Amino acid sequence: MDRAAILVFELSESWHQIIAAPLRHHGLKVIQTSQITSVLQFVQEERAGAVLLGPSTVDSGNALELARQIRQSARTIPLLLIASKSSEELAIAALRAGINDYVKHPFCSEELTAAVQHCLSLRYPQTSATTGPAANLTEGERMVGESAAMRRVKAYLAKVAATDTSVLITGETGTGKELAAELVHRNSHRRQEPIVTINCAAVPDSLFESELFGYERGAFTGAQHANEGKLKTGDGGTVFLDEIGDMSSYAQAKMLRVIDSKEIDRLGGRQAVPLDVRFIAATNQDLEQLVKEGKFRKDLFFRLNVARIRLPPLRDRREDIRPLFDYYIQALNARFGMKVRQLTEEALEHLLAHDWPGNVRELKNVLEAVFVEVPSAEISLDALPLAFRARGDKLKVISSDERERLLCALLSTNWNKSKAAEKLHWSRMTLYRKLAQFHIVRMDRTQRFNA
Numbered sequence: 038m039d040r041a042a043i044l045v046f047e048l049s050e051s052w053h054q055i056i057a058a059p060l061r062h063h064g065l066k067v068i069q070t071s072q073i074t075s076v077l078q079f080v081q082e083e084r085a086g087a088v089l090l091g092p093s094t095v096d097s098g099n100a101l102e103l104a105r106q107i108r109q110s111a112r113t114i115p116l117l118l119i120a121s122k123s124s125e126e127l128a129i130a131a132l133r134a135g136i137n138d139y140v141k142h143p144f145c146s147e148e149l150t151a152a153v154q155h156c157l158s159l160r161y162p163q164t165s166a167t168t169g170p171a172a173n174l175t176e177g178e179r180m181v182g183e184s185a186a187m188r189r190v191k192a193y194l195a196k197v198a199a200t201d202t203s204v205l206i207t208g209e210t211g212t213g214k215e216l217a218a219e220l221v222h223r224n225s226h227r228r229q230e231p232i233v234t235i236n237c238a239a240v241p242d243s244l245f246e247s248e249l250f251g252y253e254r255g256a257f258t259g260a261q262h263a264n265e266g267k268l269k270t271g272d273g274g275t276v277f278l279d280e281i282g283d284m285s286s287y288a289q290a291k292m293l294r295v296i297d298s299k300e301i302d303r304l305g306g307r308q309a310v311p312l313d314v315r316f317i318a319a320t321n322q323d324l325e326q327l328v329k330e331g332k333f334r335k336d337l338f339f340r341l342n343v344a345r346i347r348l349p350p351l352r353d354r355r356e357d358i359r360p361l362f363d364y365y366i367q368a369l370n371a372r373f374g375m376k377v378r379q380l381t382e383e384a385l386e387h388l389l390a391h392d393w394p395g396n397v398r399e400l401k402n403v404l405e406a407v408f409v410e411v412p413s414a415e416i417s418l419d420a421l422p423l424a425f426r427a428r429g430d431k432l433k434v435i436s437s438d439e440r441e442r443l444l445c446a447l448l449s450t451n452w453n454k455s456k457a458a459e460k461l462h463w464s465r466m467t468l469y470r471k472l473a474q475f476h477i478v479r480m481d482r483t484q485r486f487n488a
Contacts, residue, residue, distance in 0.1 A: 042066040042084065043153055046076045046103065047091030056091055056119065059146030060153060073103055080111045087156045088114060092121040092142055101134040108135040115156035119144075128454075128469045139465060155183065180216060181364045181397075182357035184464055186349045190217075197344045198224035203296070205281075205341045206319040208348030211398030214319040215279065217346055222275040227315060230274030233267055238283035245288050247304055250295075256305025268301055268312060276314045281341065282322035282333065293337045316341065351393040351400065353462040358389055358400070365401050366416075369408045377408070377416060384418045387425055390439075440475045443468070447477075 043060055047053050048071050057067040068085055070076060079085050088107065090100040095118060104116055118131050121142045128139055140152050180191060197204055198221045206214045215234070222232040240248055247257075251266025268276060278284075284292070295301055296316055300309040318341045327333035351358065362385070366377055380388070393399055406422050413420075442461065450456040458468040471477075 042068055043087050043089055044068045044070065044076060044079050044085035045089045045091060046070055046073075046100075047094055048099070049091070049093040052091045052093055056089065056149070059149055062146065063150040065150070065153065073099065073106075076103060077106060077110070080107050080114060083111075086115070087117060087153065089117045089119065089153065090136075092119050095120045095127075101130055101136075104131070104134040104136055117152060117156050119149075128465075129473045132466060132469045132473065137466070139469075155188070179364065180213060180220060181361050182354060183360065184354040184356045184462075185459075186354045186462060187357060190346065190348060194220055194346060195224060197221055197346065200344065201225070201227075201315055202343040203315070203341050204317040204344045204346060205324070206317065206346045206348065207324070208319075208321065209350045209394075209396055210321050211396035212348040212350060213397055214321075214348060215277070217348060218275075218277045218279075218317045218319060221317060221346075222277075222315075225275070225315065227274045231271050232275040232277060233271035233314075234277045234279055235267055236279050237288070238280040240288070242285055242287045245285075245291065250291075250301045251303045251310075253303055253305035256303075260305070266301065266303065268295065268314065269310065271314050273313055274315070276316050278316060278318040278341075280320060281318040282320035282324055282327060284333075286332075286334070289334045289337050293334060293340065296337070296340045349462070351396045355389065356464050356467045358393075359385065361397060361400055362388070362404065365404050369404060373408050375408065376414065378414050380416045381418065384416055384421055387418060387421070391425070439471070440477070443471050443475065443477065 043065055045053065045056055045060075045067055047056060047069070050071075053069050053071075057069060060067050068079065070079070076088065080088065090103065094100045094103070100118060104118075107114065107116065112135075115137045116135060117138050117140065118136045119140050119142055120127060131139055137156050138152050140149060180187070180194075194217060204218075204221055206217050208214055218234075219232065222228060235249065246252075247264070247266075249267050251264045251269055252260050254260060254263045278292070295312065298309070299312050299314075301312050302309055324333055324338055324342070328335050328338050351361075362380055366379065369375070370377055388400075388403075395402070403422060403425065404416075407416055407420050410420060418425075443457070446457040446460045447454075450460060454468055455465060458465050461468070463471070
């Protein structure tokens with residue numbers, strides 16, 4: 038299969054050129070056809086990475102029927118719809134037909150190309166069709182998620198990795214700060230050297246210098262052998278300062294000098310030892326507030342806060358929850374030697390309604406708890422931990438709250454769906470799903486969809 042090939046189904050020759058030109062300009066291979074039988078043949082033979090359905094095809098009513106036919110034989114191929122006139126009803130109908138994304142004409146070439154590349158990334162996260170810094174992001178453990186928020190994080194992470202500046206990673210507990218630090222290191226020019234992790238909350242002041250800076254033989258009672266210290270073991274590589282917000286004032290002063298001078302003074306040593314490392318720090322605390330309260334040094338904050346990576350909580354990117362479950366089910370299958378396929382819809386509905394205060398770490402732990410009980414081919418609601426099985430009544434309340442949030446966002450943006458989705462931190466297709474789920478329709482039926 039040519040993963041970078043886009044099959045464009047369009048009845049009008051003029052539309053073919055309008056669509057194909059910007060895609061080819063951005064390095065994508067375009068296959069054009071106006072025959073439904075050709076589309077189905079290409080899909081069955083897996084000769085394209087995605088299918089794009091053009092405006093006149095939508096207007097003629099052929100697009101949604103074709104999407105349904107494609108979905109009968111190819112459930113995973115990305116489908117993209119372009120419409121010259123769009124409405125809420127069309128968006129929801131497209132969603133139900135299996136369309137992955139939706140673009141309204143007129144569009145700029147960058148918008149169309151970005152939508153196509155996003156569709157390709159749904160099936161091929163590292164496809165060569167993706168341009169820009171994120172295309173070069175080499176991942177070990179994957180940073181799962183294709184929501185708009187996570188695409189921005191991964192694109193910026195790739196840019197940061199290409200530099201050698203200090204990095205500050207912020208986010209709630211369980212959002213993946215250590216994974217982000219590892220990805221920055223793995224994609225930097227220092228990737229052949231070690232990354233050393235230091236838990237700042239676990240090193241007492243009495244051991245700070247000896248543990249991090251090292252010591253010479255005889256520097257103190259019991260120092261029978263020299264120790265180069267944790268910082269020096271990362272020489273040439275990266276030092277990851279985890280939980281930097283919990284570092285004491287004493288330790289902050291010591292680290293500030295090291296970052297400024299790129300030298301360390303070993304206990305018992307006679308001269309400074311040069312240090313060549315990149316510093317990445319992470320915290321779940323509000324460092325700006327700690328600076329205002331005098332609990333964190335302003336100068337150290339400025340040294341670390343050069344490149345800032347903010348990881349969104351899971352509740353703000355709910356469209357990533359299902360892919361995260363799929364990813365960790367496969368990972369746990371490999372770990373435990375099982376063949377669990379998926380969650381049942383009932384179980385998934387309960388889990389999607391959860392706010393996930395522990396974020397991705399909590400999600401992973403819930404699944405691991407399920408696997409301890411040796412699940413069947415599908416994970417049902419009864420297989421979930423007791424705390425989640427008891428969520429039946431709460432689910433209705435949460436759904437009601439979510440409906441109110443959606444209505445408030447729509448009203449505050451004058452029913453502009455794109456702005457409402459951005460306000461809620463949802464993708465457009467997630468917003469359409471919620472509109473269908475809660476049966477929300479604007480009273481003014483003549484109002485057209487404003488994308």
